[in-house]
Amino acid sequence: MRKKKKNLKQMEYEHEFMLKKYTSDIAELCPAVNSIDCRFLFKDPDHLVPDFTRERTFLPLEKAWFTIECPNRECVSGGLKLEPEMLDMLRKRETHKEGMILCRGWSDQERINQYPCHYELHYRISVQYKDL
Numbered sequence: 001m002r003k004k005k006k007n008l009k010q011m012e013y014e015h016e017f018m019l020k021k022y023t024s025d026i027a028e029l030c031p032a033v034n035s036i037d038c039r040f041l042f043k044d045p046d047h048l049v050p051d052f053t054r055e056r057t058f059l060p061l062e063k064a065w066f067t068i069e070c071p072n073r074e075c076v077s078g079g080l081k082l083e084p085e086m087l088d089m090l091r092k093r094e095t096h097k098e099g100m101i102l103c104r105g106w107s108d109q110e111r112i113n114q115y116p117c118h119y120e121l122h123y124r125i126s127v128q129y130k131d132l
């Protein structure tokens with residue numbers, strides 16, 4: 001008997017869910033962190049959606065999971081991975097960082113392997129550390 005085929009989105013969701021489950025807490029990774037305040041500006045590469053901003057604060061007891069969901073609802077295998085930037089900052093005890101990353105996914109189901117999503121995330125991160 002054949003199992004019902006799951007769609008790609010659902011499989012990815014489950015995969016990320018498991019990865020996240022086994023990710024350490026921020027406090028475990030870097031006990032000195034008090035809070036991580038982020039300001040995000042999202043830009044649609046095709047200019048169909050107006051730019052918008054989001055703010056997000058990460059607290060020590062949250063998972064050290066810094067992948068931001070892509071705002072493009074059609075996006076496949078996407079996500080804005082801030083882990084390299086964030087972990088680098090925590091390792092070096094940096095307090096401020098600004099930059100830009102691109103979504104790593106594909107624009108939509110029909111154009112997998114042809115047309116990258118490339119949604120832009122302009123970030124401004126500031127980390128507050130405890131005086132240990």
Ligand SMILES: [Zn+2]
Binds near residue numbers: 119
């Ligand atoms: Zn995307």
